Amino acid sequence: MLAALLLAAAVPGAQPYRLLGQGAPDFTLRATSGTNFRLAEYRGRVVVLAFWGSRCGQCGAQLGAVNRAVNTYQSAGLEALAVNVDDDPVAAARFAVAHPVGFPVLLDPGKQVGRAYRVDNLPMLLLVDRGGTIRWAARDYKSDSEAAYLAQVRTLLDE
Amino acid sequence: MKHSSPLPALLLALLAPLAAIAAEPAATETPAATPPAVAAPAAPAAAAGAAATPDTRALDEEIQSIKKDAVDLNRDLFVLEEELLFPANTQVAVFLSMDVGDFFALDTVELRIDDKQVAKHLYTPREAEALLKGGVQRLYLGNLKVGNHEVVALFSGKGPQGQDYTRGATVKFEKSVGAKYLELKISDRQAKHQPEFEIRDWE
Numbered sequence: 001m002l003a004a005l006l007l008a009a010a011v012p013g014a015q016p017y018r019l020l021g022q023g024a025p026d027f028t029l030r031a032t033s034g035t036n037f038r039l040a041e042y043r044g045r046v047v048v049l050a051f052w053g054s055r056c057g058q059c060g061a062q063l064g065a066v067n068r069a070v071n072t073y074q075s076a077g078l079e080a081l082a083v084n085v086d087d088d089p090v091a092a093a094r095f096a097v098a099h100p101v102g103f104p105v106l107l108d109p110g111k112q113v114g115r116a117y118r119v120d121n122l123p124m125l126l127l128v129d130r131g132g133t134i135r136w137a138a139r140d141y142k143s144d145s146e147a148a149y150l151a152q153v154r155t156l157l158d159e
Numbered sequence: 160m161k162h163s164s165p166l167p168a169l170l171l172a173l174l175a176p177l178a179a180i181a182a183e184p185a186a187t188e189t190p191a192a193t194p195p196a197v198a199a200p201a202a203p204a205a206a207a208g209a210a211a212t213p214d215t216r217a218l219d220e221e222i223q224s225i226k227k228d229a230v231d232l233n234r235d236l237f238v239l240e241e242e243l244l245f246p247a248n249t250q251v252a253v254f255l256s257m258d259v260g261d262f263f264a265l266d267t268v269e270l271r272i273d274d275k276q277v278a279k280h281l282y283t284p285r286e287a288e289a290l291l292k293g294g295v296q297r298l299y300l301g302n303l304k305v306g307n308h309e310v311v312a313l314f315s316g317k318g319p320q321g322q323d324y325t326r327g328a329t330v331k332f333e334k335s336v337g338a339k340y341l342e343l344k345i346s347d348r349q350a351k352h353q354p355e356f357e358i359r360d361w362e
Contacts, residue, residue: 028281036266036281 017137024128025116029106032096037104046156048080049126054095056122058141065146067101076157085114129156249302250338257290258346263354266316303334312343330358
């Protein structure tokens with residue numbers, strides 16, 4: 001029992017996400033395109049925040065899933081921002097070129113936004129509702145994760 | 160061969176005056192120009208609506224009053240918080256404004272006071288557009304003691320030919336007792352086809 005608890009405490013993503021139900025911290029970051037994007041400007045729309053790194057094995061698959069959802073639900077009010085937390089912006093840009101998506105890919109080399117959102121595992125996916133509250137979090141990505149994530153997206157879009 | 164019976168039409172003709180009589184009281188309550196035969200079935204619903212309206216209106220007025228109280232309270236608390244955190248005798252505020260902007264597309268402003276970075280802001284296209292439309296942004300609000308101080312502002316963006324462009328502006332000022340307001344102003348110098356950056360006392 002104790003061993004299981006210790007293991008749960010040691011595995012990133014095993015504990016409940018602390019910011020769930022709280023207001024999403026606002027930020028402005030520069031995208032790989034050179035344009036700056038601010039989260040607060042998306043108020044009134046459901047936003048997917050996808051934190052990723054270029055050395056993360058599942059990040060490409062997750063970004064692809066988010067891209068599919070945005071293509072389908074953008075007209076209903078879904079937006080996405082991918083936030084890269086690499087130290088090296090060049091590696092991030094290279095990864096972004098290899099995995100093209102139709103939404104802004106933001107760079108957070110100083111990791112201020114990563115710290116504000118308590119990113120402890122990659123890939124990490126957050127859903128922010130139309131009022132700016134973090135409503136759902138996933139701190140890993142498996143093959144069956146997409147269905148659960150899409151169900152949450154639909155629920156938030158219907159609100 | 161099928162014959163249509165005249166009985167339903169006859170019953171309808173007989174019942175129509177009765178329906179009109181039944182509808183008369185309702186018609187006096189709601190002087191709408193609806194035919195009595197139509198008003199008759201709507202009368203109970205209209206009466207129910209008329210009974211519910213004053214209650215709903217009172218509730219709505221109460222909600223609006225509570226909302227207004229909440230907004231007033233929030234404003235008072237905001238003013239109180241600012242007065243406590245930034246007392247008038249030490250308060251320093253720095254504002255940013257833009258004029259025209261043909262020769263400079265704003266991207267970042269970094270503000271340093273006495274060689275210490277106190278603010279850095281990345282501007283989205285919407286924010287830059289708001290500034291160009293006459294908006295003024297409060298970039299920094301803080302406290303400074305009485306004496307001499309130096310403010311340095313670094314502006315980054317795209318220059319007249321779309322190239323990366325960074326310029327700085329510096330001002331030394333003496334802080335006396337009382338609030339100090341400074342303005343960072345970005346404007347176009349038409350004669351030189353260059354942007355101009357200045358820091359001046361808020362007027």
